[in-house]
Amino acid sequence: MNYTFHWNQALRRLPEMLDGALVTLQVASLAMLIGIVIAVFLAYGRLSDNRTARAVATGWVEIARNTPALFQIYFFYFGLGSFGLRLDPFSALLAGIAFNNAGYLAETFRGGLQAIPPSQTRAARSLGLSALQTSVHVVLPQMFRIVFYPMTNQMVWSILMSSLGVIVGMTSDLTGVTQELNARTFRTFEFFALAAVLYYAMAKLTILAARLIGWRLFRT
Amino acid sequence: MKILKLFAAGAALAMLAVPAQADRLDDIIASGKLRCAVTLDFPPIGMRDANNEPVGFDVDYCRDLAKALGVEAEIVETPFPDRIPALISGRADIGVASTSDTLERAKTIGFSIPYVAYNMVVLTKEGSGINAYEDLKNRRVGSTSSTFEALALEADMKKWADPKGAFQAYQNQADVFLALDQGHIEATVVTSTVASDAVKSGNYAGFKIVDEAPYETDFTSLITLREDFGLINYLNLFVNRQVRSGRYAELWGKWVGGPVPDLTVPGVYR
Numbered sequence: 494m495n496y497t498f499h500w501n502q503a504l505r506r507l508p509e510m511l512d513g514a515l516v517t518l519q520v521a522s523l524a525m526l527i528g529i530v531i532a533v534f535l536a537y538g539r540l541s542d543n544r545t546a547r548a549v550a551t552g553w554v555e556i557a558r559n560t561p562a563l564f565q566i567y568f569f570y571f572g573l574g575s576f577g578l579r580l581d582p583f584s585a586l587l588a589g590i591a592f593n594n595a596g597y598l599a600e601t602f603r604g605g606l607q608a609i610p611p612s613q614t615r616a617a618r619s620l621g622l623s624a625l626q627t628s629v630h631v632v633l634p635q636m637f638r639i640v641f642y643p644m645t646n647q648m649v650w651s652i653l654m655s656s657l658g659v660i661v662g663m664t665s666d667l668t669g670v671t672q673e674l675n676a677r678t679f680r681t682f683e684f685f686a687l688a689a690v691l692y693y694a695m696a697k698l699t700i701l702a703a704r705l706i707g708w709r710l711f712r713t
Numbered sequence: 714m715k716i717l718k719l720f721a722a723g724a725a726l727a728m729l730a731v732p733a734q735a736d737r738l739d740d741i742i743a744s745g746k747l748r749c750a751v752t753l754d755f756p757p758i759g760m761r762d763a764n765n766e767p768v769g770f771d772v773d774y775c776r777d778l779a780k781a782l783g784v785e786a787e788i789v790e791t792p793f794p795d796r797i798p799a800l801i802s803g804r805a806d807i808g809v810a811s812t813s814d815t816l817e818r819a820k821t822i823g824f825s826i827p828y829v830a831y832n833m834v835v836l837t838k839e840g841s842g843i844n845a846y847e848d849l850k851n852r853r854v855g856s857t858s859s860t861f862e863a864l865a866l867e868a869d870m871k872k873w874a875d876p877k878g879a880f881q882a883y884q885n886q887a888d889v890f891l892a893l894d895q896g897h898i899e900a901t902v903v904t905s906t907v908a909s910d911a912v913k914s915g916n917y918a919g920f921k922i923v924d925e926a927p928y929e930t931d932f933t934s935l936i937t938l939r940e941d942f943g944l945i946n947y948l949n950l951f952v953n954r955q956v957r958s959g960r961y962a963e964l965w966g967k968w969v970g971g972p973v974p975d976l977t978v979p980g981v982y983r
Binding site: 496499502570571574575577579581582659660661662663664669672673675676677678679680681682 | 793794797798801815817818820821822855858859860863864867879880881882883884888891892895896897898938
């Protein structure tokens with residue numbers, strides 16, 4: 494390969510790229526929060542006796558887990574757009590990742606719920622707790638302990654997936670910023686390598702932070 | 714004896730070193746193949762016909778060049794953002810892909826003299842209330858990532874910094890038109906050739922060209938690696954010859970029509 498690397502040129506634009514990384518973290522975290530809330534309902538739906546609830550939850554999980562995230566994001570932007578429902582790129586990306594997160598997390602949560610002995614629910618109910626109280630105070634806290642590390646993986650995946658925002662016109666996240674800098678200077682390798690390092694750092698920091706939080710919350 | 718051995722070793726080294734110095738022009742002639750990176754998402758300059766074959770101004774231009782070199786042309790489809798990786802990774806020898814010749818980019822790659830020039834227009838939908846370029850400042854606008862007009866429009870949107878204004882960059886021209894059609898964006902700035910092609914195609918209801926964008930003329934060049942001077946020299950002469958022989962005007966008439974863009978800048982050499 495006949496190419497002279499100019500790392501300085503890329504490093505000078507690091508502040509702009511870090512701003513982009515912040516947007517990436519923002520959209521990934523929000524998508525994770527929304528995904529967790531929806532996934533709790535989906536997990537209960539999957540285990541429910543109600544046929545409609547089970548069908549809706551199963552449908553969501555099937556579509557979210559068996560279609561490419563790229564199509565899901567594209568759908569929220571151009572798919573809804575063709576019905577006159579317009580989301581801006583940030584919202585479409587957020588919706589796409591949250592949809593995907595919810596599908597994957599629902600299955601993780603279902604596994605977590607099934608790992609908790611049903612006798613605990615019966616014991617809680619016989620002590621006079623309502624169904625909601627049983628879930629909130631007995632079942633869910635234990636479930637979140639079981640699924641905490643798989644959830645961390647999903648957060649990392651969420652960060653990496655957010656790079657797909659460029660297909661719906663996202664210009665402010667790390668990939669969007671990188672692409673614009675690339676177009677301006679044609680220093681493709683330098684900028685994309687730097688972006689890869691930043692994504693790696695974000696993923697590693699997420700795992701590290703999750704370990705610390707997990708140690709704080711769940712140590713026995 | 715010793716001196717003779719040294720001499721032989723030196724000669725051997727020199728022979729090893731020579732092929733490594735060969736210009737890409739030699740590689741093309743030796744391989745009998747010219748691989749052109751062409752963007753096929755830029756009608757009528759580069760596109761696919763009904764049989765999915767690459768056609769357009771740039772495709773013909775590449776074939777003319779291959780013919781002049783006495784080699785076979787191979788079209789390597791390359792989206793705008795991938796032009797440089799395609800060259801550097803060796804997937805293509807040259808880029809025939811309307812690359813705007815900015816000084817910033819010339820730090821990285823080698824440009825020929827301009828082979829075609831474009832003017833930019835504002836494309837919007839009927840009823841948008843946009844009548845001039847200045848009307849874009851508080852609107853949602855977008856363009857194709859990595860193009861001259863995207864960089865120029867984004868720079869102006871940043872300069873105007875109107876809180877209601879927003880700029881979006883899409884991965885290809887088709888997505889820009891889809892976004893405009895669906896109302897994600899209210900207008901785009903695009904080369905006049907692409908704009909009139911979109912309006913003529915009848916695929917998009919209500920598209921209309923309202924104004925010329927007040928940018929400098931967008932001179933675009935053939936590109937190759939910066940250090941392949943032999944090839945760049947050849948490309949320069951080829952561009953000159955295409956104009957001299959009338960082939961440039963002929964190709965422009967065949968694919969685009971209307972006045973043929975002037976490739977010279979008054980008052981300066983090159």
